[in-house]
Amino acid sequence: MEAHKLPLSRRTHQKSRLGCGNCKRRRIKCDERKPICSNCVMHAIECTFSNPNISASPPATTRRFRPYQPASESFKKKHSEEFEVEDQTHISTNSIGTQCDFDITSRPSRITDQSPILFADLQLFHHFTASTYRTIADDPKLxxxxxxxxxxWSMTFPSILHLILALSALHLGYENPDQRHQYVQQADDHFTFGVRSVTAVLAQLNEESCQKVYISAVLICFVYFARGPRAGEYLVFSDQGLSEWRVLMNGVKLILHSYHEQVFSGILEPKINPEALSVSPLLRSELDEHILRVQAVQQLVNQMFLTETDNYIYTSAINELLAVLNEVYEKRSSQKSPVGLMQVLIGWVYRLPDELTSQLEQKEPVALVILAHWAVLLKYMQAVWFMKGWDAHVVVGVWCSLEAEFHPWIEWPMQQI
Known part of the structure; x- marks a missing residue:
């Protein structure tokens, strides 16, 4: 019998009916990972494995390819309970889903797991790859x-894709003030989906995903600043409750504490700069003045009747700030883009001990005075489009939170902004 006439046997394989409801509805193979299957993680939807009482997510409606239409809902200033940290000493896996004044739970999004890409989204993607990327790096090598x-990475990691689109939208809004409202709405939509997506992935943080989750956190940071200062929120403290920024910092600390070596490897491995930096003569007198002002805060610490622990915490923060001052002025002397200062300035906030951040949230006067002398440095980033106004916002927030007897201690920061 000729080979081509041999009957073809049907390949058999083991079928399973144990997949999650979403995968069954979409008729795709489910890897049955629990508590969240990989497909639900990728599309940032709630998996029926994690909550057996829910039904599969409703199918997405098919939409025609059309220009962007602004969402009907305006920007909502609402804190989502889904991402609150119940215990300040405990870092939740949801910490990266920072409140950030973006309502990411109750607000319907125009973006779904099966949405066709919109023309406006292509515009945002193009703008990021043509322009925005240059504004978040101070070295052409980056x-x-x-x-x-x-x-x-964004092609396979939805949170990165939506967060770069959100940042691009805010950049376009900055460059086109007459269309800012439309671009902000686009940014809100993409930020909503981006945060929801990375929060789902956090539940399964591992060596494979840690770098992408970290970059998502960095992008959330950029979007947070680009959205602009908000009344009552002053980065490290707020008028009410836990500051949004601390929630974000807790999420970053969780990632780096667990996977520091893996995060800063490969394409994210820090590049050693062989160039020795020094403070230029033109900036030397300015640096000396700033150093004297920070050292004067140590006199306030010495005058206060503090516990040994508080004295140590404040003195350590002041010494860290003095080191940051020198690094900031060295970078300024190099005449590179001031966006490079962000790593140095945010690094000081990142390294603050929990005891000091708690005192800032409680508006302890000495802690606030130290913060004001740090916030002055933000003015050197005013040439960066997403940092405009933050220096004055934080320093004035400190002034309003201090009792009048401590105002003389921050007169110099107030004069600088």
């Missing part, structure tokens, strides 16, 4: 990282 590598 351009490829953001323009090529991170964009490549």
């Amino acid at each position: 351009y490829d990282l953001w323009q090529i590598e991170i964009v490549r």
Whole structure:
């Protein structure tokens, strides 16, 4: 019998009816990972494995390819309970889903797990790869990282994709003030989906995903600043409750504490700069003045009747700030883009001990005075489009939170902004 006439046997494989409800509805293979299957993680939807009482997510409605239409809902200033940290000493896996004044739970989003891409989204994607990426790096050697590598990651990691689109929308809004409202709405939509997506992935944080989750956190940071200062929120403290920024910092600390070596490897491995930096003569007198002002805060610490622990915490923060001052003025002397200062300035906040951040939230006067002398440095980033106004916002927030007897201690920061 000729080979081509042999009957073909049907390949058999083991079928399973134990997949999650969403995968069954979409008729795709489920890997049955619990508590959240990989497909639900990728599409940032609630998996029926994690909550057996829910039904499969409703199918997405098919929409035609059309220009962006602004969402009907305006920006909501509402804190989502889904992402609150119940215990300040405990870092939740939801910490990266920072409140950030974006309502990401109750607000319907125009973006679904099966939405066709919109023309406006293509515009945002193009703008990021053509322009925005240059504004978040101070060294041309890092351009490829953001323009090529991170964009490549976004093709398989939805949170990165939506967060770069959100940042691009805010950048376009900055460049086109007459259309800012429309672009902000687009940014809100993409930020909503981006945070929801990365929060789902956090539940399964591992060596494979840690770098992408970290980049998502960095992008959330950029979007937070680009959205602009908000009344009552002053980065490290707020008028009410836990500051949004601390929630974000807790999420970053969780990632780096668990996977520091893995995060800063490969394309994210820090590049050693062989160039020795020094403070230029033009900036030396300015640096000396700032150093004297910070050292004067130590006199306030010495005058207060503090516990040994508080004295140590404040003195350590002041010494850290003095070191940051020198690094900031060295970078300023290099005449590179001031966006490079962000890593140095946010690094000081990141390293603050929990005891000091708690005192800032309680508006302890000495802690606030120290913060005001740090916030002055933000004015050197005013040439960066997403940092405008933050220096004055934080320093004035400190002034309003201090009793009058402590105002003389921050007169100099107030004069600088």
